[in-house]
Amino acid sequence: MKPFAPIGRSTMTLLAHIGRLSVFTGTALAAIVAPPIYWRLIGQQIMRIGYYSLPVVGLTAFFTGGALALQIYLGGNRYGAEAIVPQIVVLGITRELGPVIAGLMVAGRVAAAIAAEIGTMKVTEQIDALTTLATNPIKYLVVPRLIAAVLCMPVLVGIADSIGVFGGYVVATQSLGFSGGIYLKNTVDFATQQDIVSGLIKAAAFGFIIALMGCYNGFNSKGGAQGVGNATTAAVVSSSILILAANYLLTTLLFSK
């Protein structure tokens, strides 16, 4: 009957979402600079977002580095270029895989947890209760999570980089017959400061996306248990997609010459 109605409707919904998200982001950024600063809560969130993500991020980085070494060896073998393994591993890990894998793992762990916690607070009126206790919910809930995520992600990615390279080192020396000393020397000689710093800048941006999408979806959850479930899913999906999109954008910006 009306073939264009669904297109129009979903476009309007999308635009409304973008508008709401922009307003939410603006409010949150304004709240970061306004006093008071909740040091205690920032500390708590650093523990929850950063410290407790270490095992997950470390493990995934290790296996990614190992698989990368193996693939490059097998691929390089076709051209007799298998010696390039350490160089490509460090480049791939620091520039791309370290930040992206850590970002996606933390998105799954942290964005979900934030959305579920804030969503539950929303549907049980705890957020309204904050307002009645003269406390700004954005300042109390969103700001500490944003600050903690932006601070923690570069550290996590720095660690993920080291463990990823180590994973490649283990596979290369144990099963591909590389000499440990030469592998490490090639890694250190090849990696530039820009490779590492660009990855850490990406990490900070991903941290912002993760905390923002977790909080935004939590604050906008409706209804009961199902609403919180939807918010959690939306937080993980949207932050993952935004991380990958931002990754491409940042790669273009950081490496355009």
Next chain:
Amino acid sequence: MTPKIQLIGVKKRFGSKVVLDGVDLTIEPRSSLVIIGGSGTGKSVTIKSILGIIRPDEGTILVDGEDITHINGAVRDKVMKKFGMLFQGGALFDSLPVWENVAFGLIQGRGMARARARDIAMEKLAKVGLIAEVGDLFPVELSGGMQKRVGLARAIAADPEIIFFDEPTTGLDPIMGDIINDLIVSTVKDVGATALSITHDMASARKISDRIAILYGGKIIWQGPTGDVDRSGNPYVDQFIHGRAEGPIKMAVKA
């Protein structure tokens, strides 16, 4: 005398559904008003509009003669310090122990030192009949009635000038409901506060109010002293207070 709270022509709609259609209400200082009305008639929206959680589409809300309809940020936080609220489900922060829930407004809202705020919290817990050990438990470890008491202690912790009660007896057994009613009456008197409650429990409404207002169709259709509610001569009021299915009030089965 300036009324404590005044609502003038407050309107609010969600999508095409008109919830408040010009609510006019005046609450005198130190009085206790109960708004009664069926489920979904906009009682909660009325309270949330006063608290700034929901922004009305039209109309004016005055607190102590000051227009608070459109204020935000730090100015809003300052006005909020006059308020305390007991939420229907308690709305206790489940990540914090009971005493920190009670002390929350003192620590976060007013920047009081934690040790001193803890002492005040313990004092308020005693006032609602809870022993000091409860202070170190977490909200999930409490029964519904105890959660309501903690919610009440939190609402009165900062000695607010105005206290809101959202369905204070809903979900409690009749005895616990009556205990909460007594606590509300005594604490409101103690603090010397102005009280605004919403409920559909008539026994509770009679006990805790000086005045009753009935919200129907987005408007206040009757208000008067609590003693007059039985001889209002208003068929809507009679139907509601006697809980009859038949009468002029048609319950919307579909939202």
